[in-house]
Structure formats: C-alpha cells, structure tokens
Amino acid sequence: MIEVKNLTKRYGQHLALDNISFSVADGEILGFLGPNGAGKTTTMNIMTGYIASTEGEVLIGGVDIVAEPERAKAQIGYLPETPPVYGDMRVDEYLNFVAAIKKVKSAQRREMIAEIKALTRIEDMSRRLIKNLSKGYKQRVGMAQAMVGYPKLIIMDEPTVGLDPKQIIEMRDVIRKLGKKHTVILSSHIMQEVAAVCDRVMIINRGKILASDTPERLATALSQGNTMLVRIKGEQDKIAAALESYTVIKDVKFIGSREPSTVDVELQGENNVDIREAIFSCMSTNNLPILMLKSLDLSLEEIFLQITGQSQNEGTTGLGQLSEPQTGENAENSDETENSDETEKSQKTDEKSQKAENVENVEKKEETA
Amino acid sequence: MTAIISKELRTYFTQMSGYIFLALTIFITALFYVFINVFQLSPNFHFVLSNVTILFFIIIPTLTMRLFADEVRNKTDQLLYTSPLPIWHIVVGKYIAAAALFMIAMAVTMLFPLISANFGTLPFSQIVGAYIGYILIGLGFISIGLFISVMTENQIIAAVATAGAIFITFLLESLAAGMPADATSSLVFLIVCSLILGGVLYNSTKNIYGGIILAVLGIAVSVAFYLVNPLMYDGLIPGAFRWFSVFTRFDNMTNGVLHLADIVFYITMPIFFIYLTVNVIEKRRWK
Numbered sequence: 001m002i003e004v005k006n007l008t009k010r011y012g013q014h015l016a017l018d019n020i021s022f023s024v025a026d027g028e029i030l031g032f033l034g035p036n037g038a039g040k041t042t043t044m045n046i047m048t049g050y051i052a053s054t055e056g057e058v059l060i061g062g063v064d065i066v067a068e069p070e071r072a073k074a075q076i077g078y079l080p081e082t083p084p085v086y087g088d089m090r091v092d093e094y095l096n097f098v099a100a101i102k103k104v105k106s107a108q109r110r111e112m113i114a115e116i117k118a119l120t121r122i123e124d125m126s127r128r129l130i131k132n133l134s135k136g137y138k139q140r141v142g143m144a145q146a147m148v149g150y151p152k153l154i155i156m157d158e159p160t161v162g163l164d165p166k167q168i169i170e171m172r173d174v175i176r177k178l179g180k181k182h183t184v185i186l187s188s189h190i191m192q193e194v195a196a197v198c199d200r201v202m203i204i205n206r207g208k209i210l211a212s213d214t215p216e217r218l219a220t221a222l223s224q225g226n227t228m229l230v231r232i233k234g235e236q237d238k239i240a241a242a243l244e245s246y247t248v249i250k251d252v253k254f255i256g257s258r259e260p261s262t263v264d265v266e267l268q269g270e271n272n273v274d275i276r277e278a279i280f281s282c283m284s285t286n287n288l289p290i291l292m293l294k295s296l297d298l299s300l301e302e303i304f305l306q307i308t309g310q311s312q313n314e315g316t317t318g319l320g321q322l323s324e325p326q327t328g329e330n331a332e333n334s335d336e337t338e339n340s341d342e343t344e345k346s347q348k349t350d351e352k353s354q355k356a357e358n359v360e361n362v363e364k365k366e367e368t369a
Numbered sequence: 370m371t372a373i374i375s376k377e378l379r380t381y382f383t384q385m386s387g388y389i390f391l392a393l394t395i396f397i398t399a400l401f402y403v404f405i406n407v408f409q410l411s412p413n414f415h416f417v418l419s420n421v422t423i424l425f426f427i428i429i430p431t432l433t434m435r436l437f438a439d440e441v442r443n444k445t446d447q448l449l450y451t452s453p454l455p456i457w458h459i460v461v462g463k464y465i466a467a468a469a470l471f472m473i474a475m476a477v478t479m480l481f482p483l484i485s486a487n488f489g490t491l492p493f494s495q496i497v498g499a500y501i502g503y504i505l506i507g508l509g510f511i512s513i514g515l516f517i518s519v520m521t522e523n524q525i526i527a528a529v530a531t532a533g534a535i536f537i538t539f540l541l542e543s544l545a546a547g548m549p550a551d552a553t554s555s556l557v558f559l560i561v562c563s564l565i566l567g568g569v570l571y572n573s574t575k576n577i578y579g580g581i582i583l584a585v586l587g588i589a590v591s592v593a594f595y596l597v598n599p600l601m602y603d604g605l606i607p608g609a610f611r612w613f614s615v616f617t618r619f620d621n622m623t624n625g626v627l628h629l630a631d632i633v634f635y636i637t638m639p640i641f642f643i644y645l646t647v648n649v650i651e652k653r654r655w656k
Contacts, residue, residue: 050447051653084447088383089379101373101448
C-alpha cells in the first residue's frame, strides 16, 4: 500500500529524518512510536505530501506523492496533530466541505457522512459550531474528516492525545474498526496505546527506525523468558534450603526484603524450562506462602526505554543488538521499576500477553482500572 | 474550486470582515458622492471614483489579510494541502471569492451614478472608463494582498504589509519625478535589474548556471546598447517607474480613454501575483 524509500529530511543543520525506509501492507495497522521530536510527525507530513523530503521517495499505492500529488493524495486521509477544523463551521457543513474538496460525488455525500458520523459518534453534534466543541469532540471531527471519501490509507498523528480515558478507549475502538477496511498508520508516544491497536510497531528515535515488529515479538526479543520474581513469606535460610532440592531452578538470587517478614527472590530455570509449577510445589511443601509471582518479561514501556536509551548512549541501532541477552542491564531495569507501582506494571504485562487473543478483555480491564 | 469559493464567501460573513468591507466601501463612496456630486450639483461621478482610490489602503487588506494567514494559524492548511485539490485551485478559489465580494461592493456603488442620471446627462464614457479602471486596480491589489497573505501566518502583518505595498504604488508617480534621468544611472539601474533577475531565476530553479547566464546576458545587452546609442537611455528610470505606476494609467481611463496597453497591464497584474502565490506554496512544499 505504502512504500517509503530512503527518506531523509534536514531542517538546516538539524537532521530530522535519517534515511528511513519501510513499507506497509494492505489492511495493516502500523504504529509509530517514539519520544517527542523523534521524527514521527515529520514522516507523516512527508507521506501525506504536506512537506517535502530532502531526499527519498514515498509511493502511495504505487503513485509517487511528489510526481503525481493529486492521484496519491486521493488515496490518503490525514488527521494531523491539531485537527484541521474550521471553528466557525457547523460539523455537518465542515464534513460537506471536506467531501467536496476530496471530490466525493454529491449523490454519495449524505449517506457517507451519516455513516462516518455514526462510526465516530458525533451525530449529536451535527448542528453545533466546531469552536464550541470540547477537545475530544474536535478530535473526533478531525478523525471523521480523515475518513471522508473512504481513502485506502488513513494516517493519524497522535489521535488520542488530550482525550480522557473513556474517549481514548472509544477512539481505539474506532481505529480498530477502521483497520478492518483501511490501512492505518498512527503515531503515539504512549506504548500501551500502540500495543492495544497495532499489528506492528515501529520504534523511531532521532530520525531513525530502531525496531519494527509486532508488539508481542518486541517484548519477547528482549525478555529473559524463564526468569521469575517471587515474593515469599519466610526467612531467607529456610527458602534457600527448600530450593536446593529442586534442580530445575538453576539460578537463585536473593534481592532483599520489601515487605516485613518477606523475601524477594529472582529464580531462573534452565533453557526456557517453565519453573512456575516447581516454585509452587517447592514452597507449598515447605509451607512458605508465595505472595507474589511474576515473570520478568519486560513491559513495552521498558523495552521502549531500553531501545531509545541505547540509541542515545551508544548510537547503535537495530534488532540484532536487541536479541542479544543483556542480563545485567535487564535486571537493573526491572529492579528500578519494581520500586514503582507493582500492580500497575503486572497489569501492563498481562495486557500485552492477552492482547492477541482477546482485545475486548483488555478494554474492560482498562475501564475498571 | 467551487467548494473553496463558497467556503471563503461564507467565512467573510461569519467573521465580520465581509460586512466591514462592504460597509466601509459603500459608506465612504456614498460620502464622497454626497460631497462631490450632490452638494456641488455635478454629474462627474468619475471624480468620486478618483477620490475613493484612497479606500484601497483599508479595504484591500480587510479583504485579503486572512485568506492564507488564517489557514496557517488554525493549521487548516494541512487539510487543504493534503487534499487531492491542485494548489492553483485553492489559490484561484480564494482569489475569486475575494474578487466576488469586491464586485458586489462595486455593484452597489453603481446606484449612485444611476441616481444622478435621473437629474440630467452624465459624462458616460468617463464614468464607464473610471469604473473599468477602478475595478481592474482593485482586482490587481487583491492579488497583491493574496500574495502577501501567503507569506505570513499573522493577519496583522499581512494587513500592514498589503497597505504598505499599495502605498508604494501610489508613490511611484512622485518617485519617478525625483529619479535621475541620465544615461549612466540608467545603465546602473539595468545592471542591477539583470542581477536581480538572475538571482530570482537561481532561487526558483536552483540552477546556478542559468542564473549566472541570465544576469551576464542582461548586463551584456544593456552595456552594448549603452555603447551604441546612449541617448536611448535618457529618462529610462522615471519611465520605468511611471510604467509600473498603477494610477498614472488610471488617469487615462477617468478621461474616458482606454488604451489596450493599460488594460493588458491591469490584467497581467493578478495573473502574475496568483502565479507567484502558487509558486511560493509549491516551493515551500517541494524544496
């Protein structure tokens, strides 16, 4: 659907994009992820033909955006960072205007606009002046605008920024629905959001693509797989003695005590062996209650921090680097986040693993959270 | 393009600037009509039109200042420039909307000579000539305002710069009188013009050789003519200023004389500035 080749953008001395290449398949939902100023918006602005690249080319459905802008742009709907709405128009007037400039045949306009309004849930606002709408509704009108004409490709720059949690969930729902008929590219600096809706995540920092994969695989690429963090009520000596008879558990590392009369232990199994059952039976036979048991897989936030942090510290890039085990650093990382809200973190990890099977569950979970 | 035109016309009447424009134009023209025609019992409406050229300072900026500046400030330019509309449709659409509003005001002022016509004979050719001139100048100035609006995202700056540009065209006539008329200064003037032309060519095509060749060619031709016949260059600078002076040509028209050259000059002005506007937008996006 879209092919980006060797895109480079310079603003004077500043290199905003550094030789970026990627392609997006039909019907894919791709998420750009990166800190502020990473080059997400610049990439999107170039892809939609709003600004020019210094070097490189963009093909939309095989059409070059620079050589044949009208044909290429006819296939794109774009929601920029700020929704491009006219405050002094009513929602209906605005959508009709957009339909006109996108050359939607007037016979289809009424029906199409009604459908889009239903999808973005702005029917009640049809007669309201856009300047009187709340930020969330303006954003939805902006999204409706991008959908007018049902372009094959919909590009959205931080579609959920500034929305309240309920609106964010609704917005994700809309994006998922869009993904069934259209190719969607969206950007965000929030990990969770991208993980919740995207088929593929592309991590961008300082104008470079650092990683590009499914959210799940990004997580496993960096995780240690079979390492568990366990909080056990009891004394350290007793626990060490109990663990001795279990040979499946290869590595035992006592971290210390975070709760009164408990001990935190990091346990590692041999070669991807699942050690959870072993831990359970070991502790139950020795009457040592397990208060917490969690995988040391990295959450997407940690992966993100690690990848972007790496590029800043070492200037190295690429997934090759990521797949190498970095036990020491990982342990440190997880140790730090341990101090913060544990329940939140474990929930995030849950979310990620459940996401593939059951998206709806995640939503409910978030709603209750 | 009709979508852009109707949207712009709507905006004029939802943001007050359309009402302000119409009110100012009609009220001040009426005022001059009362003082010059009614009180003096004169049928010469073309004198009224000559006097209200002063209005261009105020009315043209109110008409054009927001055209592009406002889009950029609201970030709605992203919608327009990423839509499948060609850029020139957007520019021409906006120009036509502003021009249409100007024509509406003109149509209303035509009531005044019609009122006078009830009380005697009017100098028909002078009035028609003055109207043609006045409208053409207005349409030209609107294109200048449009061009300036695309250069800034601040409406106030756009308005002040447009008023300034119109003011300079007023001054050209008086400036011409003060310019040196001898052949040597004319040569210097032509050399500077050649350099500027070369620079413009380089700037718009990024072709350094093209720019240099054009500049050198211009200088060579100017010097050659200077060496062959320096008399040709006498009075060239004032002549050029007068040639560009919008109002010198207008005087011909209020006398009821229509020169083809004048009409062509007035029609070229909007075409030139619309072309420049389209180019500025395109260039910003493709360089």
